Amino acid sequence: MSSFQPQPADLKSVNTIRALAADVVAKANSGHPGAPMGMAPVAHILFTRFMQANPRNSKWYNRDRFVLSNGHACALQYTMLHLLGYKVSMDDLKQFRQLDSITPGHPEVGVTDGIEVTTGPLGQGFANAVGLAIAQAHMGGTFNKDGFEIFNNHTYMFTGDGCLQEGVASEAASLAGHLQLGNLIAVYDDNHITIDGDTNCSFTEDVEMRFKSYGWEVLHVNDGNNDLAGIAAAIAEGKKNTKQPTLIRLRTIIGFGSKEQGTGHVHGAPLKGDDISQMKQKFGFNPEDKFFVPSDVADYYAQVAQNGAAAEQAWNKTFASYKEKYPAEAAEVERRMEGRLPEGWESVLPTYTTEDAAVGSRKLSETVITKLAAVLPEFIGGSADLTGSNLTRWKGATDFQPPSTGLGDWSGKYIRFGVREHAMVAIANGLAAYGGIIPFTATFLNFVSYAAGAVRLSALSHFRVLNVATHDSIGLGEDGPTHQPVETVAWLRALPNMQVWRPADGNETSAAYLVCLKSTHTPSTLCFSRQNLPQLANSSIEKAARGAYVLEDVEQGKKADITLVSTGSEVCLCLDAVKILREQGLNVRLVSMPCQEIFKVQPAEYKLSVLPSGAPVMSVEAYSTFGWGEFAHESFGLPSFGASAPAPLVYKKFGLTGEGIAEKAQKVVGFYKKRGGEVVSPLITALGEINDQ
Structure with a gap:
């Protein structure tokens, strides 16, 4: 039996969440109200009875992690963050999906306080949650000592039919079962609705049997709309199982309280004004009140936040004792969690x-x-x-x-x-x-x-x-x-x-x-x-760390006829071409560009020293040439898919040899000499960073 103790504000809190979610989406005239309204009861129970987190310090090391894999339901998460006292104000809720707001259309880490991972593409959050659970198990296995459970948090994840149809979630669930991640609890919002309508049209598999075959514990709550005690009992049962991840199959009605509840109409479109009014009236609220939080609900969530702060304070005391007994391990915990790399x-x-x-x-x-x-x-x-x-x-x-x-x-x-x-x-x-x-x-x-x-x-x-x-x-x-x-x-x-x-x-x-x-x-x-x-004669860590550098230059005082720029395994082929071209009387430069992105952020003066004006630049890479126009006047690469044969023969087939590269380079040199005029570095463009040279 569950030890669930109902609180006077429970039902009003659940209905406040539903009403707020409807208001948030309606004001934006964009979003998904149905899932938030259906999952309001489980969100309320999870965040008020189980989640160990401190809204005043959303980065507390041992906080429980929450992932909304069905990220389209983010009006629910933003509402919960606001109620709990994270840095999400009522004005932020009113700016849902608006330009530069901290309440974007799907949850984004680093944008909104309290968001752990960026979700939206379905199934990604499911796999992220598995990663969070692995991380806790590893950190606990590395640093926990007898009497000191420094890392013992749980990961809770909400997911839906869409996530469970995505292959990425299936892959992650399979691995989580194998790894026996008993610190992971997923709540499956089984509301039978996706964008196309009832899941009967495309998704009729036995989800429970699938997850049992993965090695998960599967629990049920048949009335996720009203059975708060059942929800609490299922989560509590899942926490007891330390040998398996848990999936709680929660039957809900999408858009609960709406005139359109249980249909696809409430999945991805705002409720109409009259529908929101009748819903609020049904829940005992004034239909004219928008973005309204009753005082007893606000007080209850303020107490929940205080409980979270107290939980962190208790952990801090434990960690202080741990630090006295295991100073080296404690210092390593702090270094790693602060993201500092070891000296040297x-x-x-x-x-x-x-x-x-x-x-x-x-x-x-x-x-x-x-x-x-x-x-x-x-x-x-x-x-x-x-x-x-x-x-x-x-x-x-x-x-x-x-x-x-x-x-x-x-x-x-x-x-x-x-x-x-x-x-x-x-x-x-x-x-x-x-x-x-x-x-x-x-x-x-x-x-x-x-x-x-x-x-x-x-x-x-x-x-x-x-x-x-x-x-x-x-x-x-x-x-x-x-x-x-x-x-x-x-x-x-x-x-x-x-x-x-x-x-x-x-x-x-x-x-x-x-x-x-x-x-x-x-x-x-x-x-x-x-x-x-081969190891290159003129390479170094320092040079390569700038993204690109001159590997072979022309003799001092001579003007280059062409610069070759290449990456990876084709650099040594270009060296062969340089030798051939020099024997043919050309002055050739060779640039190795291991990372375009790092080269792009170098100072303009340095970039122009690597790819200067005065001679054409030809890129060489055993890929599609797409994208090389930013760094080269001409590009030599693959015109098609590859071929099945020993590697030297495949390279020869596509002309990617010293001889083949030299032949292409001669054509480039001849073309630009015939055309005449100044050859300007490809880095110098009207709209680019370098445009006034």
């Missing part, structure tokens, strides 16, 4: 000379990861079932696994994501959101496209997530066009706030990790080769 960690990054052997950059990446594992305990991640190919597991690594499996323990830093690319990156977003962890993921570059939705949200959320992407070109050879990325880097480079690195040798690989780890609010994709690459 950069010193472990390896450097190379031409005396070092040619190896694939995926192997160079493995060397860096191995070095980092020893000095960056927060560097945690794994591969989507490609560990042996991505080379992301260091010697002596412990897997993150439930101790009962005998495969690892909760303090393990290597995650076996399985063949779940999309969930892998979405889970990494949750790991980053928790704090104290710098997550990395790994797959083939081509299959980063499987995770595109989550990659985009890494960038939008400003999460430091490192995506290791090996087998980065036609150089992977025999696997053929299905595995050879052609367009992948183009769309990654098109993402705002994404760093795309394609190192050409060991020094550039070290530079890539250096810059990515220092970029606290930017995700990155690091593209590494399968084939061996």
Whole structure:
């Protein structure tokens, strides 16, 4: 039996939430009122009876985390944040979905106080919640001591039919069940409505059996509209289960209280004025009152907020005692949760000379990861079932696994994501959101496209997530066009706030990790080769860390005929071309550009020294040439998909050899000489940063 104790303000609180949500959406004339009205009872019970959080300090380390995976219902979350006393005012509610407000159309981390992750694309929040739960289990397994549960919070997540139809949620749920994440409780709003109408038209699977097969505990509340005691009992039961994640199937009526309740009409459109009036009258409110919070409801939520502050105060006392007994561990907790990197960690990054052997950059990446594992305990991640190919597991690594499996323990830093690319990156977003962890993921570059939705949200959320992407070109050879990325880097480079690195040798690989780890609010994709690459004579970590630099220049006093600019495995091919072109009497420069995004933010003077006026610039890359117009006058790349054959033959087929590149360069030089006139740097444009040279 539940220990639920009803409070006088419970029913009025639930109806206040419903009325506020309806008012918020109506004023904006945009949004989704139905789910907030249907889920008001479970939101009220969760936030007043179970959530351990302090609205006065929304970043308290051990707070319970809440994720609204069905992010279209954000009027509900904003309403709860306001009632609880987070930095969301009534005026902020009135500015819902308006320009520059802190209450955008879907929840965004960093915009609204109390929002943990950016949700909206369905299923992403589900996977984020799994990441948050993994993070707690890991931090607890690493730092908790007998008598000191420094990290023991729960992650609560609301989800709906739309999320559960998305593959990313299925991937994440499967992994959560395997990992026995007993700290994760999901509430499934089973209201039978999606945008197309009743779910009978497309979604008739047995959700409960699916989640049981994943290894989840499944509980039920058959009247989510009224049964507050049943809701409380289900959440309490879920908290007792420390061996399984819990799914609570909550039957609700979407838009409860509306004349259109239970239909698709209340899913994604504001209620009409007369409907809101009759609903308020039904709930005992004055139909003329808008954005109204009764005093007893406000007082009740103020007390809940005080309880949250008291919970943090009690934790602070525990942590103070922990700090006295375990000062080194406490200092590490604070460093990691504050996002500070250890002093001198950069010193472990390896450097190379031409005396070092040619190896694939995926192997160079493995060397860096191995070095980092020893000095960056927060560097945690794994591969989507490609560990042996991505080379992301260091010697002596412990897997993150439930101790009962005998495969690892909760303090393990290597995650076996399985063949779940999309969930892998979405889970990494949750790991980053928790704090104290710098997550990395790994797959083939081509299959980063499987995770595109989550990659985009890494960038939008400003999460430091490192995506290791090996087998980065036609150089992977025999696997053929299905595995050879052609367009992948183009769309990654098109993402705002994404760093795309394609190192050409060991020094550039070290530079890539250096810059990515220092970029606290930017995700990155690091593209590494399968084939061996020689160590370059004029490379260095310092040069590569600027995004682009001159690898080969013309003799002093001579005027360049052409500048080649390239990345990754094609840089050494361009070196072959430079030799050929010089033998043919041309003065040739070669620029290595491992990261366009970092080069773009360098000072104008430096950028123009790398890509100056006076000679045409030709880019060379074994991808689509799309996007190179910003840095080159001409571009040489792949005109189509790749081919299945040994790598040297594939490169030869597309002319990406020293001879082929030299031939293209001669054509470019001849064209611009024939045309005559000054050749202006491609960096100098009317609307660009450099426009007055």
